[in-house]
Amino acid sequence: MTDPALWSAAERAAFDARRRSRNLALGILLAALTVLFFGITMVRMVPPSGEVQAKLQAQKPGWDGR
Amino acid sequence: MNTAQTSEPLSTAPVTAFADWRDYFALLKPRVMTLVIFTAACAMVAAPGQLHPFLAFVSVLCVAVAAGAAGALNQWYEADIDALMKRTANRPLPAGRLAAGEALTFGIVLSVGSVMIMGLALNWVAAAWLAVSIGFYVFVYTMWLKRRTPQNIVIGGAAGAFPVLVGWASVAGDTPLMAWVLFGIIFLWTPPHFWALALFMEADYSKAGVPMLPVTHGLAETRRQILWYSFALVACTLVPLPGITGLAGWAYGSTAIFTGALFIAFAVQVYRSTSVSSAEMFAEKRLFKFSLFYLASLFGALVADVWLA
Numbered sequence: 518m519t520d521p522a523l524w525s526a527a528e529r530a531a532f533d534a535r536r537r538s539r540n541l542a543l544g545i546l547l548a549a550l551t552v553l554f555f556g557i558t559m560v561r562m563v564p565p566s567g568e569v570q571a572k573l574q575a576q577k578p579g580w581d582g583r
Numbered sequence: 584m585n586t587a588q589t590s591e592p593l594s595t596a597p598v599t600a601f602a603d604w605r606d607y608f609a610l611l612k613p614r615v616m617t618l619v620i621f622t623a624a625c626a627m628v629a630a631p632g633q634l635h636p637f638l639a640f641v642s643v644l645c646v647a648v649a650a651g652a653a654g655a656l657n658q659w660y661e662a663d664i665d666a667l668m669k670r671t672a673n674r675p676l677p678a679g680r681l682a683a684g685e686a687l688t689f690g691i692v693l694s695v696g697s698v699m700i701m702g703l704a705l706n707w708v709a710a711a712w713l714a715v716s717i718g719f720y721v722f723v724y725t726m727w728l729k730r731r732t733p734q735n736i737v738i739g740g741a742a743g744a745f746p747v748l749v750g751w752a753s754v755a756g757d758t759p760l761m762a763w764v765l766f767g768i769i770f771l772w773t774p775p776h777f778w779a780l781a782l783f784m785e786a787d788y789s790k791a792g793v794p795m796l797p798v799t800h801g802l803a804e805t806r807r808q809i810l811w812y813s814f815a816l817v818a819c820t821l822v823p824l825p826g827i828t829g830l831a832g833w834a835y836g837s838t839a840i841f842t843g844a845l846f847i848a849f850a851v852q853v854y855r856s857t858s859v860s861s862a863e864m865f866a867e868k869r870l871f872k873f874s875l876f877y878l879a880s881l882f883g884a885l886v887a888d889v890w891l892a
Contacts, residue, residue, distance in 0.1 A: 535603050542604035553641065557704045560637045 602685070606675035610658055610686055611651030618878070619650040619743065623750035625882035626765055628889055630754035638704060642753040645701040646746050649713050652693035653720040653742070659686040660725050668787045701753070709753035716745030733799040736781075740773030761830045764822050771816035772878055775809045775850060779871040782806070783864040806854045809870070813850035817843035820881060831888050838884035842877050849873050
């Protein structure tokens, strides 16, 4: 890799543009991961449907703490 | 020095500047990923059970990222031979746009991340199959067999077949006979598909020193093997038919019979072909293109069966 101190203005501009695009991509990726984890948590935390609830109650009375 | 003989990965050009995000994306082999996503998604639809649409999306995403991670690790290891082939010389590592260490780290992070998310969000059976698929592709296919045996494609076919097990397990939590039949279809489809490609790309593989069947055993033997694998493939696709095991319906059954007959017909044309020049290998190119349509139509019909039921 050539010494950055020896870069021409055009090489410096190209380097900056690549670095900017990488940083932007990384930012989008982190935001997407946040949304992904939030979504997984929400879906997994949804209370069981009526049918599943009935099965659980039949297996273990008082499962809901009552 | 013959770089094709070295077992250590080698970046063949100096890294000139920081890579663009597109170079990282190219490491994931997005075109290969498409097929893996498609087959895994079809297996998810065909598997018995219900899955929340968001979790189904997460499952497909994990399969895609894992396939990409395996592709990145493959490119990290194969930078030396990629530099020798026209088709792959412009990839980020041989072209010198990325350092080998960056590609390795990228591949490892994505591999671990996809397996962990699959385990936490879906189930650990699917996560285990996902880990096996990455490990098989990287260690068994890329590092062990690809440069050592002309049967590399046969073994590599298993790596491409694991995603159907992952897709099925993410919905059903297990892998019954039908999941393994789908595995078998992709496993047996891979040799005729890639050997057809290898026939008209033989010069490239020969230059890179990769022991592909046309390079080691000649064109005639490759054509014979394509025909035998085509018979085995079509036989495997008939297993789920109503009246045999009844695991699939008639939308799948009629598609498997019709397209299977065409596949055999094209494979016979390849077997009879005597072309030695890539430009004249029309039968081989036709089989290669048709094989893509064939796999897509089989899995598409499987989904249609579920929707029609």
